[in-house]
Amino acid sequence: MRILPKKIDGIKFGLMSPEYIRKFSVLKIITAETYDEDGYPIEGGLMDKRLGVVDPGLRCGTCNSRVGECPGHFGRIELARPVIHVGYAKRIYKVLKSVCRSCGRIKLPDERIERYRQEIKTARKIGKNIDSIIEDLFKEAKTPKKCPHCGGEIFEIKFEKPATYLEDGQRLSPTDVRERLERINDTDSVVMGFDLDVARPEWMILTVLPVPPVTARPSITLESGERSEDDLTHKLVDIIRINQRLEENIEAGAPQLIIEDLWELLQYHVTTYFNNEVAGVPPARHRSGRPLKTLAQRLKGKEGRFRSNLSGKRVNFSARTVISPDPNISINEVGVPEVIARELTVPVVVTPLNIEHMQEIIKKGPYNYPGSNYVERPDGNRISLARVKSLDELLEKVKPGWKVHRHLINGDVVLFNRQPSLHRMSIMAHEIRVLPYKTFRLNLCVCPPYNADFDGDEMNLHAIQGQEARAEARVLMRVQEQILSPRFGGPIIGGIHDHISGAYLFTMNDTKFTKAQAFQLIYSSGIRKSLPDPMIDENDTEYYSGKQLFSLVIPEGLNLSYKAKICRKCDKCLEEDCKYDAYVVIRNGKLLKGVMDEKSFGAFSGELLDRIVKDYSTDDARIFLDSVTKLVINAISRRGFSTGIDDEDLPEEARERIEEILINAYKGVRELIRAFNDKVLEHLPGRSLEETLEMRIMQVLSEARDKTGTIANEYLEKEEKKRRRENSARIMAISGARGSLLNLTQMTACVGQQAVRGERIKRGYAGRTLPHFKVGDIGAEAKGFVKSSYKSGLSPIEFFFHNMGGREGLVDTGVRTSQSGYMQRRLVNALQDLKVEYDNTVRDTRGVIVEFKHGEDGADTSRTDWGNIVDVGKIVRRYADQRGK
Structure with missing residues (x-):
């Protein structure tokens, strides 16, 4: 039979009429029992064979198919009394408020109804959403107190969640509601947004409940031999039992109170069958106390059908393990353990040109690297080489057109990903380098885009299977093509941490290397260029400066000048004559002035790297980064670089000056408080007197901390010169390798004011932050100022305040992460089709x-x-x- 291809024009959702449910169902469910004593499905029960089968030995009673062939068939439960569909409870309320209780017409004059009808007709023609028009109709129609058509009186209707309607204080039963909805004519139904092809207002009240096929709610057999039913089956059992009791009581003429109680219970079970998380309704639970997972829970949320099964996929040909750093591989490469390279494969088509090579790979089999795991015939059948008895017979059969699934080898393109994948550069293409041991190896320059560190992070690798995908990955996704960020137009891949401090020390004016040292460094860094002429010092000794050696990795012809990160922001910039060597000058690819620091090739701010990518090529940028990484890390490893607690030592003179500044700050705070109490404190514009006081105190204390930091930095620099030894902590801070001068200030001089929500700490006991202070004390110490440094140690009270500030940071981080994640998901869903x-x-x-x-x-x-x-x-x-x- 030839099937004509057709284009889907649209998808329409609607309601099922009771007649339609009866028509497509294959049987009426009459008993809550599922299986008999022999484990055979009971006829007329919820596991009846006509609904489909899940047991291997049975055939479907409707289509006579076996398990896996039968799609399943719907049944039905005839409800003893109508119940409200909880999903439409709000819509029913709006409709009830808009129509007359007597005649069922919309409570608006005919000309207004006709106008709304024309608006809806026009909107549908041009593809406009009609929801806002219908909402306007409901708003207008709920206000009249008399029906303009029959003159009937209108009573106020109230809605109590989840599905109760009160009219003038009297409860409306689902039967009453259904009767009213039945009275609405077709014209009014269309105006209220009902598409008559697929929906009528009264169909929102259920009289027949569809029962899903057994395949949608399969039962499982436990190890003990007992059967465990699906949550939906449990819920349907409850519905049938209550429905039968209600039917029996109605037939027996039971009191109205008992019938209403059972009816309400039936409504509860049908409500929780559709949605077990309705506000104001206790969820249905298992005996263990676990809430049942009913229809709505199957669909919505992170673990639901859409996000978990349709949007989220499990993939083959992937690997995951811990990552480790390796500065000796290129930024384009990823180190892959041999055990993974042997497990993952890529298909290679056998051709007359490669058949001999492919036969060699097949001979090696799955256990000898590099070999192959499978051979695929032209008809698509795969042969596992681990199970082949005679390889020689197989080799004779292999012809051009077959495929060999070979192990990963050096140079294969793979995708590398770290979760959470927050931007484009969270998944990039790398070429593999097979290495020993069991972790993925990553060049440190590539950490920033992945937001990766090496404290136990794991990453995913995907082996690309197709030639087209491989070509796309190499051209579009290769690491070197992602150096510039689409967020801010600068490099996101670049030097971090010891790259920066190493380059800074390497290019300082007093860094000198002998000829032997220079040769060793250049060769071990993989640089294949001729060395320039050496320089000669005052003792007539030849040496190479760090700037000369660094110039070997800069592309020829590059001209650039900029202020380095270590710039002191002097009143007048002397540029090339800067005494701090903070002005970088590169002429014709030679570094003449300035030091290399974060501003040169650091991730997020590298001026030099940015210029190489934009003026030369991504290939040149990759070569530059690879060479710089090896050069500076080799240099810093040979030289040694370590920080310790003595890097935060200050002389007595510095400590005295810091103490004096803090005493003056405390004095300033006391004067401000006195001025506030005497009502002579000058108001800040737009601020109350209390706010003015707090802002002024914060300003005084902040200035004090900054001054102590300046003094600490000044003395640390003096100590460097006196001892002729660099202060490693200070070098890391000023070069941008790690930390900041503020961190150094807090370690050496003064931690400063602790803030909660941007203000001084004020919460705690009545009139004071801690019981150690007098009531009403608003001085510096009483409101969270920490005058100690981390090195000197915090007092118990200071430690307590410090923890209050830190706790806010932790909570804020957690809250912001979830909020930004949800915001991004909504934005992605909104923009993904553009x-x-x-x-x-x-x-x-x-x-x-x-x-x-x-x-x-x-x-x-x-x-x-x-x-x-x-x-x-x-x-x-x-x-x-x-x-x-």
């Missing part, structure tokens, strides 16, 4: 234009200068550099 077309417009899947130019300027952020399409200053400086000023 794309930039070849005419540069942004359109959705229907071709509707959302923007005439992407971002309204058509700029690709990753190709801009830190977000600016043109940086005129840089162009002028580059031109001046080329002209040699």
Whole structure:
């Protein structure tokens, strides 16, 4: 039979009528029993064979198919009394408030109804959403107190969740509600948003309940031999039992009170069958206390059908293990353990040109690396080499057109990913390097885009199976193509931590290397360039400066000048004559002035790296990063770099000056409090007197901490010069390798004011923060100022305040993570159908234009200068550099 291909024009959702449910169901369920004593499905029960089968030995009673072939068939439960569908409870309430209780017409004049009908008709024609029109109708129709059609009086209707309606204080039964909805004519139904092809208002009240097939709620056999039923089956058993009791009581003429109680219980069971998390309804539970997972819970949420089974997929050809650092591999590479390379495979088509090589790989089999795990015939059948008895026979059969699933080898392109995947660079293409041991190896420069560190992080690797996918990954996703971030237009891949401190020490003016040391460094770093002429010191000894050796990794012809991270921000910049060597000058690829620090090639701020990518190529940028990594890490490893508690030592003179500043700050706070109490404190604009006092105190204490930091830094620098030994903690801070001068200040001089929600600490006991202070004390110490440093140690009270500030940070981090994750998910869902077309417009899947130019300027952020399409200053400086000023 030839099937004609057809295009889906649209999908329509609707309600099922009682007649339709009866028509498509194969039987009426009459008993709550499931299996008999022999474990055979009971006829007329919830596991009846006509509903489908899940046991291997049985055939379906409807289509006579076996397990796996039978899709399952619906049954039905005829409800003794109507019940409200909890999913439509709000819509029923709006409809009841909008229609007359007597005649069932909308409580608006005919001309208003006709106007709404025309609006809906027009909106549907042009593809506009009609929800807002219908909401306007409901708002307008609920206000009249008399029906304009029959003149009937209207009583106020109230809605009590989940599914109770009160009219003038009297409860409306589902039967009453259904009768009213039945009275609504077709015209009014259309105006209220009902599509008559698939829905009528009264169908929102259930009289027949569809029973899903057995395949949708299979039972399982436990180790003990007992059967365990699905949650839906448990719920349906409850519904049938209560329904039978209700039917029996109605037939026996039981008192109305008993019937109403059973009816309400039936409503509860049907409600929790549809949704077991309705507000105000206690959830149905197992005997163990676990809430049942009913229809709504199967669909919604992270573990539901849509997000877990449709959007989320499990994949083959993937591996996961812990990551470790390796500065000796390229940024484009990932070190893969041999055990993983032997397990993951890529298909290679056998051709006349490679058949001999493929036969060699097949001979090695799955246990000898590099070998192969499977051979695939042209018809798609796979042969496992682990189970083949005679390899020689198989080798004779292998012909061009077969596929060999070989082990991963050096140079294969794979995808590497770290979760959470928050941006494009969370999954990038690497070439593998098979290495011993059992962790993935990653170049340190690639940590920032993955937000990876090596404290136990795990990452995922995906072996690409197709040639097209491999080509796309190599061209679009390779690490070197992702150096510039699409978020801010600067490098996101670059030097971190010891790259930065190593480069800073390496390029300082007093860094000198003998010829032997220089040769050793250059060779071990993989640099294959001729060394420049050596320099000669005052003792006529030849040496190479760090700047000379670093120039070997800078591309030839590069001209650049900028302020380094260590810049002191002097009142007048002396540029090339800077006494701190903080102005970088590169001419024709030679580093003449300045030191290399975070501003040069650090992730997020590397000026030099940014210029290499934009003016040369991503290949040059990769070579630069690979060479720099090896060079500076080799250099710093040979030199040694360590920090200890003595890096935070201050001389007595410095400690006295810091103490004096803190005494003056305390004095300033007391004066402010006195001025406040005497009502002479000057108001800040738009602030109350209390707010003014708090802001002034915060200002005084903040200035005090900054001054102590300046003094500490000044003396640490003096000590460096006196001892002729670098202070490692200070080097890390000023070069941008790790930490900041604020961290150093807190370690050496003063921790400073602890803040909660941006204010001084005020919560605690009545009128005071801790019982150790007088009631009403608002001085510096009583409100969370920590005058000690981390090195000197905090007093118990200071420690308590410090923990209050830290606790807020922890809570805030947790809250912000969940909020930003949810926000991103909503944005992704909203924007995932948009794309930039070849005419540069942004359109959705229907071709509707959302923007005439992407971002309204058509700029690709990753190709801009830190977000600016043109940086005129840089162009002028580059031109001046080329002209040699």
